[in-house]
Amino acid sequence: MVDILTNKNLSRxxxxxxxxxxxxxxxxxxxxxQSSEFKGKIVETKTYxxxxxxxxxxxxxxxxTRHVHFLTLFLPEQFLKRGADQRLIDQLNFDDVVKSHRAxxxxxxxxxxxxxSIFQMILRKFVKYDSFFCL
Structure with missing residues (x-):
């Protein structure tokens, strides 16, 4: 009987x-x-x-681009040209500023x-403004 109970206990x-x-x-x-679903949701949120x-x-x-377009309406053409601002530096030196009336x-x-150039810019602004709204 003990053997039977022991066997049943072992089987249990x-x-x-x-x-x-x-x-x-x-x-x-x-x-x-769950982790694969979580990973899928992470990938989905990253994509979004x-x-x-x-x-x-x-x-x-x-x-x-709209801002640049509006700026070009008000800025002179010389502003967009290359090297327009550096010409004065080549022509004016220290002696001209300090020692003579050339300054x-x-x-x-x-x-x-x-x-x-401001006057020219204002005139062009009105021309561009008028042509911009006539389209």
Whole structure:
């Protein structure tokens, strides 16, 4: 009788171990499924993040191009030309500024040139403004 109870007890222990192993395997399977779903959601959110970021960059580019267009309406053409600002540096040196009246002449000519270019810019602005809204 003791042998029979011992055998039954051993068989029950084996069944308990097998059930524990299946529960552990199912737990691992469930955790792997959950982790794969979680990884899928992470990839999906990253993709949405990239899409939204690209759309924001497109909007920024559109706004910047519109801003540049409006700036070109108000700036003179010489502003966009290359090397227009460096010409004065080659012509004016330290001796002209310190020792002679040439500095005053340069100052007057620069102010006159600036006033004329501002006047020219205003005229072009009105021409561009008028042509911009007539389209």
């Amino acid at each position: 222990e084996d069944q308990v171990r097998e059930l524990q192993e299946t529960v552990d395997n199912l737990g691992k399977f469930v955790s792997s499924v 993040d990239e899409i939204i970021e690209n759309e924001l960059k497109k909007l920024d580019v559109e706004n910047l 005053e002449q340069w100052s007057f000519s620069c102010k006159l040139s600036q006033s004329l």
